[in-house]
Amino acid sequence: MKNKSFRPWLLLSPSLTAVFLLLVVPVCFVVVYSFWLRAPSGADIPAFQFGNYAKFFADFFYPGILLKTIRVALETVFFCLIMGYIPAYFFYKTESKFKPFLMILVMLPFWISFIIRTLSWINILGDSGMINHFFLQMGLIKEPFAMLYNEGAVIMGLLQYLLPFMILNIYVSLDGIDNSLTEAAKGLGCTEWQAFREVTLPLSLPGVSAGCLLVFVLTCGTYLPPMILGGPGDELIANLIFKRVIGTLDWPFGSAISTILMGLLAVIVYTYNKYMGISQIFNALSKE
Amino acid sequence: MTKDLEKRLDNVYESYKEGRISRRDFVKFIGISGAALGLTGGPFGLVNKAFASKSITCHSWGGSTSEALRKFAFDPFTKATGIEVVDAAFAGMDAFLTQVKASYPPGGEFNIAHLSAVYDYARYKALGFNVVLDESKIPNLKNVMKKMIDTLKGITDGNLSAVPFDLGQTGIAYNTDQISKAKAEELGASLLYEKSLKGKLGSWGGDFRTNMWYAALHTGQNPNNIKDVDAVWAVLKEQRELIKKYWASGSELMSLLANGDIYATVAWSGRVAGLQKQGHPIGYLAPDGTYSWMEYMYVLKGTDLNIAQKLLNFMLEPEAAIAVAKGQSYPPSLDPTKVDIPEEVQKLPAFDPTGKLNGYQFADPDYWNSHQLEWAEKWDRIRAGK
Amino acid sequence: MKKIISGWSLIKIYTLLVYIWMFAPIVVVVVLAFNPQQFGTFPMEGFSFKWFVKLAHNSTILDAFKNSMVLGSLTAIFSTAIGVPAAMAFIRYDFKGKDFLNTLLIAPIMVPEVVLGVALLLFIRWLQQPKSFALLLIGHVVLTLPYVLLIVQARLVGIKKEYEEAALSLGASPFQTFREITFPLLAPAVFAGMLFAFTISFDDVTATLFWATAHNQTVPVQIFSMLRNSISPEINALGAVMIVLTISIPLFAGYISRKFAKGVDK
Structure with a gap:
């Protein structure tokens, strides 16, 4: 019984590892970046603010798309x-x-x-x-x-x-x-x-x-x-x-x-x- | 040769020792290493780097441009120095900057790039990707038009991080079967806003600058210092109703014109030359204040400058530069008063026989870069009809 | 009885129409590969093999083609190799968080490729590792994994658990059961999954644009950069060659095997 509950995880592990490293972690980066600021040069400034989201919902243009x-x-x-x-x-x-x-x-x-x-x-x-x-x-x-x-x-x-x-x-x-x-x-x-x-x-x-x-x-x-x-x-x-x-x-x-x-x-x-x-x-x- | 290689290996080793080792080691010790190294070829990183130093990468526009560069610059260079040139094609200016911004280590993957427009030169500098080239190591620079060199030097404090390579314009292309030459010349920039051409006009959708530039000319303003921005937006809003297609690539531009889907559009001079060469009835109009730009070979931070300068010199050899000019239909940066330019190249739009480029209006990098974000977003809204 | 036949022929006609619609742009590409004019549309102004000759001499495109083939094949193999066990886990076992994990593994298609492309680069830069072919390959495996999973799972659902249980109760090991019972029944889906993975990888532009190094550029990336100037009809020629190969190889193989079978019969 013990053996059986462990088996699906064994079968899943290669997929989960790949998806975790190449998808989950990078996507976390994206989420973190969404709170950052953009410098005029195009460089990114670490910050924690909701300005980017506020901009998206500021008028109907972006939600409309x-x-x-x-x-x-x-x-x-x-x-x-x-x-x-x-x-x-x-x-x-x-x-x-x-x-x-x-x-x-x-x-x-x-x-x-x-x-x-x-x-x-x-x-x-x-x-x-x-x-x-x-x-x-x-x-x-x-x-x-x-x-x-x-x-x-x-x-x-x-x-x-x-x-x-x-x-x-x-x-x-x-x-x-x-x-x-x-x-x-x-x-x-x-x-x-x-x-x-x-x-x-x-x-x-x-x-x-x-x-x-x-x-x-x-x-x-x-x-x-x-x-x-x-x-x-x-x-x-x-x-x-x-x-x-x-x-x-x-x-x-x-x-x-x-x-x-x-x-x-x-x-x-x-x-x-x-x-x-x-x-x-x-x-x-x-x-x- | 062996000595050279040794020296290069030393450089590699030093740069490896110097910085950036901390996080790499951190990664290794923490045990993610297994996976991380597996997916990026980690233990071979050093070997890769040493190997990479025997080669230099040059990103360009692919197709006939790369063919010409390979034949007349890269192959002779490899023969003379034993250093391999990896030529790669990029997908566009913006995508390339994105790649450079996200790359690691500096100079590892990207060395030399065939970039467009002076404002991008300023952007690379603002992001800290510039180098200082030793001009004495690039003797062929003496043949390059002075105005082009000075324009770049003005941005990077009197130094060069790139060598000017070719010259182009974004002028106006029109179908000569549908629009007479006389009419086109009489209307000038206003041809792009002609109401009778409704549904037969095109424009470059991807770039707010080009659209604003011609709207400024149409409303009688200086494109590098637009006083009445609202008038420009109003004109573009009206123009949107006349546009059949905002094209997104040179390829699309050419097929729209060649197939007669549109009769007039802003157009890159080299693409118009390409159409004319194939016998399509397309005329090129360069009204006063035509949008001019240059392309240059940019050396990115982290690149081995000795190799890069040597290669740049090969690329500026008249034979190579002229072959590229023929391939992509943009005139070279070489000064026609110093170098013999064949007739075929002299006929290209945007060619200046005086080599002085008087009357060529380039985009002011500070002006356009400082408004980039705001105007790009506004332009999206105008395009979408909001 | 008559009604059934007419229903079936309606289905046939409908399918034929869908095929025609689907292949219209492909036919145009192949036909234009023989057009000497670069921007020629219809009617064609002549007939020539010049783009095929140029293609044969274009080492950049041919190299890119080789890279695409290698990358696509490896992606197909790895993707199914890790996707089939994962599908087995989801369909044959009950465990906590199954729905969540299933969603997670299908997630790569939910993330717009532009974002995934840049996001992965951010991560790699943070790790301070240079890009490599291995990264590109694993990236493609992750991109194609959802397709393999969806196809294999849909098929697994229809395979009765009883067969496997019977084999197990007769003393076969789980692996033997998989090899002898499940896999043969699953094979069409595995094959379809591989085909899918290969084609998705082969045709991927956006993510590859960001992940490929100068050494391993693929055909779609080359085409994307050609957009700036003009797409050479050499690309049409390449398409034509590939289509002729894809159509003729199975036909030829079928012909050979039938001929062979006939020979044996006699």
Whole structure:
């Protein structure tokens, strides 16, 4: 018994050590920095004051960007789910001999740098891009149709980046479902659709929720699609952090924004893990 | 050669003994050492340092710039001295300063950097990253335009911590198919605020200075001493409604212009030259008070100055400097009255045949750095439409 | 019965459309690799291999590519090597603070990379240690660990504990049980985790920007610095080469194995 309670810690120790040293400690530095001051030269002055936080909440500008980020992240999650579930289900059901190959294809976009992929949308959606070129040639439109540099284009870029995460998360979870369960359901007179709704869908929820969480969190930390595909008002919180930390070398304020964002995300992830988390669902299943 | 190496090893050993040993040892004794050393190659730190002293790192802009430097400066240097030059690309001025600020030990990772703009020279100095170069060890400095050297010396108390390397402007690029040359020249800086170009204008989003500079020119003010800042913000607010895209990189600037997504924008002269070379219908306009800047090879504190000075001299060899100029389309810092400059380079925008740079307006580092934080934040708000 | 078939074909069509959408920018990249014009868009003004030739001579990009491959592979190996045991601990054992630790290990994706990048540098500076490849590698392992964990955990949930318990009760050691029972069932997720870890590491810009030394710059970092002047179509060419390799190797392997299998059958 003693041996058993010690075992999970043994299994966890390498991960915990790495994450502790390379994440927890550095993040503590960030939190400490958020109370510091910035000298005009860009050097940091140790201090303990809440000026950076006060600045963030002084008017609606910064909180507004944070709220906008959350909204864009939720929209991205929604579209990812719509676009991702069916392909994942297809992989699960298909008996094609090309299945592994099709799976690898999902990861293929990653082979081309994120920056290049994002820039590539300009060649498709831009004023002289593929789509406009096609419609102009066909004579369907007279003026190029403006599709770039708005929030839609940003979400498009985000989807392009995040969809594989969603598909693979859902697929892995679907693939773990015991086939005999759906067979049993059908044996009891369920139609294919009912079997899906009553058995497959609920059992795939761990993957769905993991995918949603992942997409949400990653959207909050991404700055390239808004930078490249967005218009002037489409910047998200990560762009702001990037500009403060790197652009103006204002580490204390950048740290304060980061701390606020990390705090928010930590609450979300913790709540998720507690109420609808992987372990919770597993507990429910294992009791049966 | 062996003697040189010995001397260098001695230097390394001394610097190792001198300072900074305390916390390192503290770390070791406390037992984090195992992990910390494991992840940073600790026990080999000394070996790394000795090894590193046989090489010098030069951060530059990558691509054709690095190619030219490697071929005409680094390889000959390595051949002559046996010292390896590690050439690396950085991601941008600001990101590089962030890296330097966070690096340890000083001079260990970053030695020479191809930096832009005089106000950044002042920032590195303010953060204490400057050195004092021995100009007598860099004979090729005699060919460099005097005004460029004096500008830098004015910031670092009569000394140099960098050698001027090339010259550029942020002027105005316009699509000659859409905007006639006559019209562009008549409007000057005001072309960027022309209402009839709504939805076809661009600007550099990442830099408040460039935007404020041209807004100052547009409102008839001296960019280095803006009296009516509110007027500048008001103009930029109006301009925002006309802008299609605030670009974030030279690459984006070029593709926006080349694809006809925008017809006029502020633009880096070298990028415009690049577009013209490829035959795109892009004109370059340098109105009175055009924003000029220089690039220089900065030597960072902690670097072995003897090696650095020798390398800088190789980089200032006319052959090397001109090759780099061709590669990145910015004219070199060499004085055309002292060095023969090929015609191809003479045609580059921002080239000055007199070598005196009269009429070139650089950003006043004190003025812009003292307002940096306030204006950068204000600019963010204007851009976001708040 | 007919209805089911049509439902299935709808799914197929939908999947196909998603694929087309996902690959549109990739196709553009590959096509433009053959465009002689640097800023060419459509229609293309000719067809040339010049960017491929230039790529073959560009030692900087090729070195960066090598660094990316080495870093990505090592990251994939280490990340799964420490991630799988951690996932086992979370799914197979009950202990105090489980939710908290699970959240903690997923935390690396919650911290914006700009912040993590600079924060780690601050820590290293405080320790007064220079940067190194080992730091970059461990940094990437931490970055990719959450993906491995999420994927492996989701799969582990579906593997019945009873199999393992049966093996244990038959006298197998815990390690034997893992090797003989759990791992084979887990293998697809482990493989997916490795693939994920590799690709995330391979494509990472922001953190790598801060952690890489001059000696181990990766392809995305090189591209990021190219943004200032212009991104050379050589990068498109590199992308095209990689895509052809990724598509052709599995196909070729499949072809060989089928041919081989046929030979044996006869």
